Each structure stands twice: as structure tokens, then as C-alpha cells.
Amino acid sequence: MDSAWLFGKETIMECIGERVWVIAEGYLPPSSTGDTRQLESHETACILNTGERDAHIRITIFFADREPVGPYHVVAPARRTLHLRFNDLKDPEPIPLDTDYASVFESDVPIIVQHTRLDSRRAEIALLSTVAYGQD
Amino acid sequence: MDSAWLFGKETIMECIGERVWVIAEGYLPPSSTGDTRQLESHETACILNTGERDAHIRITIFFADREPVGPYHVVAPARRTLHLRFNDLKDPEPIPLDTDYASVFESDVPIIVQHTRLDSRRAEIALLSTVAYGQD
Amino acid sequence: MDSAWLFGKETIMECIGERVWVIAEGYLPPSSTGDTRQLESHETACILNTGERDAHIRITIFFADREPVGPYHVVAPARRTLHLRFNDLKDPEPIPLDTDYASVFESDVPIIVQHTRLDSRRAEIALLSTVAYGQD
Amino acid sequence: MDSAWLFGKETIMECIGERVWVIAEGYLPPSSTGDTRQLESHETACILNTGERDAHIRITIFFADREPVGPYHVVAPARRTLHLRFNDLKDPEPIPLDTDYASVFESDVPIIVQHTRLDSRRAEIALLSTVAYGQD
Numbered sequence: 001m002d003s004a005w006l007f008g009k010e011t012i013m014e015c016i017g018e019r020v021w022v023i024a025e026g027y028l029p030p031s032s033t034g035d036t037r038q039l040e041s042h043e044t045a046c047i048l049n050t051g052e053r054d055a056h057i058r059i060t061i062f063f064a065d066r067e068p069v070g071p072y073h074v075v076a077p078a079r080r081t082l083h084l085r086f087n088d089l090k091d092p093e094p095i096p097l098d099t100d101y102a103s104v105f106e107s108d109v110p111i112i113v114q115h116t117r118l119d120s121r122r123a124e125i126a127l128l129s130t131v132a133y134g135q136d
Numbered sequence: 137m138d139s140a141w142l143f144g145k146e147t148i149m150e151c152i153g154e155r156v157w158v159i160a161e162g163y164l165p166p167s168s169t170g171d172t173r174q175l176e177s178h179e180t181a182c183i184l185n186t187g188e189r190d191a192h193i194r195i196t197i198f199f200a201d202r203e204p205v206g207p208y209h210v211v212a213p214a215r216r217t218l219h220l221r222f223n224d225l226k227d228p229e230p231i232p233l234d235t236d237y238a239s240v241f242e243s244d245v246p247i248i249v250q251h252t253r254l255d256s257r258r259a260e261i262a263l264l265s266t267v268a269y270g271q272d
Numbered sequence: 273m274d275s276a277w278l279f280g281k282e283t284i285m286e287c288i289g290e291r292v293w294v295i296a297e298g299y300l301p302p303s304s305t306g307d308t309r310q311l312e313s314h315e316t317a318c319i320l321n322t323g324e325r326d327a328h329i330r331i332t333i334f335f336a337d338r339e340p341v342g343p344y345h346v347v348a349p350a351r352r353t354l355h356l357r358f359n360d361l362k363d364p365e366p367i368p369l370d371t372d373y374a375s376v377f378e379s380d381v382p383i384i385v386q387h388t389r390l391d392s393r394r395a396e397i398a399l400l401s402t403v404a405y406g407q408d
Numbered sequence: 409m410d411s412a413w414l415f416g417k418e419t420i421m422e423c424i425g426e427r428v429w430v431i432a433e434g435y436l437p438p439s440s441t442g443d444t445r446q447l448e449s450h451e452t453a454c455i456l457n458t459g460e461r462d463a464h465i466r467i468t469i470f471f472a473d474r475e476p477v478g479p480y481h482v483v484a485p486a487r488r489t490l491h492l493r494f495n496d497l498k499d500p501e502p503i504p505l506d507t508d509y510a511s512v513f514e515s516d517v518p519i520i521v522q523h524t525r526l527d528s529r530r531a532e533i534a535l536l537s538t539v540a541y542g543q544d
Contacts (some may be wrong), residue, residue, distance in 0.1 A: 012428060012514065013468075016543060017430070017541070017543075020152060022152060022153070022184060022186075022248045023250070024182040024183060024184040024217065024250035025180075025182035025219070025250040025252050025265055026182075026217075027219075044433075046432040046510065047432060048432040048512075050470065060149075060186075062186065062215065062216060062217045063216065063217060064216060064218065064219065065216070067215060079475060079476055080470060080471065080472060080473070081434075081471060081508060081509060083433070083472065083508040098174070100182075100217060102182065102184040104149070104152065104186055106148065112430045112432045112541050113432060114432035114538070114541075115265070116433050116536065117263065117265075127525065127527060127535065128252065128263040128264055128536055129433055129523070129525070129536035130266045130402065130538045131432075131538050131539065131541050133153070133250075133267050134541070135152060135153075156284060158288060158289070158322075159386070160319065160320040160353065160384045160385060160386035161316075161318035161355070161388050161401055162318075162353075163355075196285075198320055198322065198351065198352060198353045199352065199353060200353055200354060201352070234310070236318075236353060236355040237353060238318065238320040238384075240322055242284065251401070253399065253401075255399060264388065264399040264400055264401040265401070266401050266403050266538065267403065268403065269384050269403050269406070271288055271289075292420060292424060294424060294425070294456060294458075294520045295522070296454040296455060296489065296520045296521060296522035296539075297452075297454035297491070297522040297524050297537055298454075298489075299491075332421075334456055335488065335489060336488060336489055336491065337488070339487060340487055370446070372454075373489060374454065374456040374489035374520075376456075387537070389535065391535060399535065400535040400536055402522070402537050402538045402539050403539065405520050405522075405539050405542070407424055407425075
């Protein structure tokens with residue numbers, strides 16, 4: 001139970017998670033009452049890569065009434081968490097505001113994805129969070 | 137890792153998800169302070185079909201004190217997301233407001249279902265979301 | 273795909289869910305600003321029994337600093353949903369307010385359990401929900 | 409179906425849960441409007457140990473831009489729930505406020521972990537909760 005067990009080569013950290021994740025619920029509020037990045041309305045995919053190799057992740061965005069867009073490419077470095085704001089995705093194109101969407105994450109190494117939204121359209125904030133749907 | 141891998145015939149997108157999904161918690165608030173469809177109280181099943189074939193989905197609604205109602209029929213088209221508001225289900229009958237219910241989704245192809253509610257009975261909104269219970 | 277498939281004897285509805293469920297997070301707020309049962313602070317286990325036999329459920333409540341209490345007995349009738357408020361559990365003893373607890377559900381037939389809380393300690397409501405941890 | 413079944417040696421309570429859990433989303437709000445510990449902004453890992461042996465748990469905290477920190481050691485006693493506030497972790501070092509993080513829990517016996525946050529940065533509270541990602 002020493003720290004070598006945790007951070008060493010043969011650690012369980014190498015194989016935590018799944019390679020495919022889905023967030024079926026996506027919506028970027030069109031407005032916000034927040035005056036800081038923290039309190040601005042946002043939707044986040046919290047990605048954790050516990051392993052020793054960088055995770056190369058392809059994101060595809062699905063819509064209600066047109067073909068999917070992607071892939072978007074992001075990297076979750078080894079032993080790091082990446083709290084990715086969907087508002088920040090720009091290439092190949094930004095995700096439109098006030099539009100229903102869904103997202104699929106495909107990674108070359110196991111990761112964990114949790115979905116969170118902060119909505120500050122009104123004076124008080126509202127929060128939601130759920131572990132995404134994972135499949136190996 | 138080129139885009140053909142993602143959108144091609146042999147893609148993992150064909151087999152993401154499950155065919156049976158359950159949302160054990162359902163409740164349509166009887167009132168709302170929202171003046172737009174976006175901020176009106178609503179309960180949503182966010183459905184994603186990543187595959188190449190349309191998903192034909194049968195929804196059954198369960199109640200506390202009477203027989204289940206259904207099936208309701210909806211289609212989640214190939215490569216599309218459907219953010220279905222329970223308030224919009226009309227046939228065979230609308231879901232009553234201010235009543236506890238639960239829902240089961242049966243699809244002919246794999247889909248993913250996430251449950252979200254926006255409650256604007258009071259001045260500020262409250263949000264909840266969770267990936268539904270899936271079973272293949 | 274006719275309705276007999278859904279409501280018939282050989283339906284998939286007989287085997288949806290798990291027999292053991294856990295809600296590791298429990299807390300009954302000590303106060304409330306709601307003036308109706310709907311807007312009163314409450315914590316709910318939303319139970320769905322899609323099968324043809326009543327579910328006999330034993331609930332055990334765990335605490336931080338004393339032995340578990342139970343079993344509490346509840347029945348989720350066949351083809352019904354039961355939205356159980358923890359505030360309503362009385363036998364063998366009520367769950368104390370303002371105290372951390374956790375709960376385990378054991379059923380004799382498969383069920384699905386989703387955990388929801390409405391907190392109205394302040395003027396606006398806050399909501400949370402998550403599918404419980406299930407194990408067969 | 410007597411209580412010996414539940415609390416006895418051969419009970420299902422011995423094997424409920426998983427040994428590895430992940431919360432990919434972590435954030436300690438830097439401020440709070442709450443004047444009591446209950447209404448202060450906080451992030452909690454609700455841990456349940458239903459078994460007969462104490463759970464020795466190692467927590468590792470991951471960040472966006474530096475090496476992980478840990479292990480933190482906590483004990484969830486037999487037949488007890490532990491509602492652990494991340495704000496209370498001090499050794500080897502406190503978790504910084506207003507910083508994205510993620511956490512991995514490794515236990516020597518099966519446990520269940522649920523993630524909850526209460527955010528009272530503004531006048532009204534916001535809540536989120538989700539069962540963590542578990543892996544045996």
C-alpha cells in the first residue's frame with residue numbers, strides 16, 4: 001500500500017475507464033448573468049486520463065436536423081484532467097447556441113467522462129451533472 | 137484515425153448504446169414562470185442514435201395507481217439526436233401534470249437516453265440530469 | 273411489434289432492472305420554504321417495477337456513527353411506479369433530519385431505482401437526481 | 409426474509425460495490441453565502457461500506473496542469489457511511505479552491521461512491537449529484 005503501487009508502472013491507473021463515451025444531452029444557453037468565466041453559463045465534459053499515455057480524443061457532435069459535425073480533436077494528457085467547455089470548441093466549427101445537440105467521445109486509451117452544466121440565465125445558478133454513458 | 141473511420145460503414149457508431157432504457161423518475165410540474173419554450177418547466181428524454189438506421193422506439197408510461205399507458209411511438213432518425221419533451225406526447229393520451237410517473241423505452245437499434253428536467257415553478261430555474269438505466 | 277409484445281407474458285418487462293440498489297447519498301433538510309407537499313424539501317427513491325409480480329423490498333439505512341437501521345418493508349406493485357419519500361418511512365423508526373445517511377434496497381424481483389432530492393430551504397428550489405447504483 | 413438474512417454473515421452486504429471509483433468532475437467554489445456548515449459551498453464524496461470489514465481508501469487527486477497529489481488516506485468503517493467533504497482533506501496538502509480537479513478512490517473492500525456538490529456562491533443554493541464511475 002505504498003505510493004509506488006499507485007504511481008508505478010504496474011498500477012491499476014493504466015486501465016481505468018472506457019474508450020467510448022456519450023453525452024446525449026447538450027445545450028448551450030444563449031445568455032448568461034455571470035460576469036466571470038466561472039459563473040458564465042457553460043457546458044463541460046470533465047475528462048480524466050489516469051494512465052501514462054496521452055489520450056487522443058475525437059469528438060463528434062450530433063444534431064436534431066442535420067448531419068453530425070466532426071471530428072474535433074482534443075488531447076487529455078497523461079495523469080491529467082481536462083475540463084473541456086463545449087463553448088470553446090472551434091474547429092471545424094463552433095457549436096451553435098440555443099440548439100439541442102449530443103456528443104460522442106472516442107479515445108485511444110481508457111478515460112472517464114462526466115457531464116456538467118452551469119446555467120446562469122437567471123440571477124441564480126442551476127447545476128446538473130452525470131457520469132456519461134461509457135462503452136469499451 | 138481518419139474521418140472515414142468515424143463515419144464509414146464499419147464504424148463503432150453502429151453499436152453504441154442499449155435497446156432498453158428506463159427513467160424511473162418522472163414528474164411534470166403543473167406551473168411555470170418561463171415565458172419562452174426554453175424556460176418553461178419541462179422534462180426531456182435526450183435520445184441519441186449514432187447508427188445508420190432509424191430507431192423505432194416504443195415508450196410505455198407507468199403510474200403509481202393505474203395500469204401503464206402506451207405504447208407511444210417515436211422515431212430517432214439515423215445519425216440524429218432527439219430531445220423529446222414528455223409534455224409533447226399526445227397519442228394515445230397526454231401525460232397528466234403534477235403526477236408521478238416512470239417510463240420505459242424499447243428501441244429496435246441501440247440508442248442512448250439521458251433524462252433532464254428544467255423546473256421553473258419559482259423565479260429561478262432548477263436543473264437535474266442523469267443517464268437513464270440501460271439494458272441490452 | 274404489436275402491443276401484445278409489450279404487455280404479454282413473454283415480454284422483456286419481466287426482466288428489467290436489478291435486485292440490489294444503493295443510494296450512498298442521503299440527507300433530509302431540516303427546514304423548507306414550501307407550503308405544499310410538492311414544494312416541501314424531500315428526498316425520494318423512485319422505484320419502477322415493470323414486471324407481473326409485486327416487488328417486496330427491504331430497505332436498510334446506514335449512518336455515519338451508529339449501527340444500520342432496518343429493514344423497512346415496502347411493496348412496489350406489479351406494473352407500477354412507487355415514488356417513495358424517505359421522510360415517510362416510520363417503521364422501525366423515522367430517519368432523523370439534518371443527518372447524513374445511505375440506503376440499500378433489496379428486492380425479490382428486478383426493479384429500477386432513481387434518487388431525487390428537492391431542497392427548498394431557501395426561497396428557490398434546488399434539484400438533484402441520479403440513477404442509483406444497481407447490482408444483481 | 410428475516411433480518412438474519414440481512415445482517416448475518418452470509419449476507420449480500422459483503423459484496424456490494426466496487427473497489428475503484430472515479431469522480432472526473434471536481435471544483436471547490438471559492439466563496440459561499442452560507443452561514444452554516446450545511447449551507448456552505450462544498451463538494452462531497454458519499455461513501456458507503458455495507459460490509460463487515462473497514463474499508464481503507466486511498467484517494468488520488470488529479471489536476472489540469474500538474475502531477476497528481478496523494479494518496480490521501482481515509483477509512484470508511486464497517487456498516488457505516490462516510491460523507492467526505494473534499495474541503496476537509498489536508499494531508500498531504502489541501503485541495504486548492506477555484507481549481508479544476510478529479511479524484512480516484514481505491515479501496516481494499518467493495519464500496520459505493522456518490523458525488524454531490526452544494527454551491528451557495530449566490531443567494532440560492534444549487535445542487536448536483538451522480539453515482540461515480542465504478543470499476544472492479
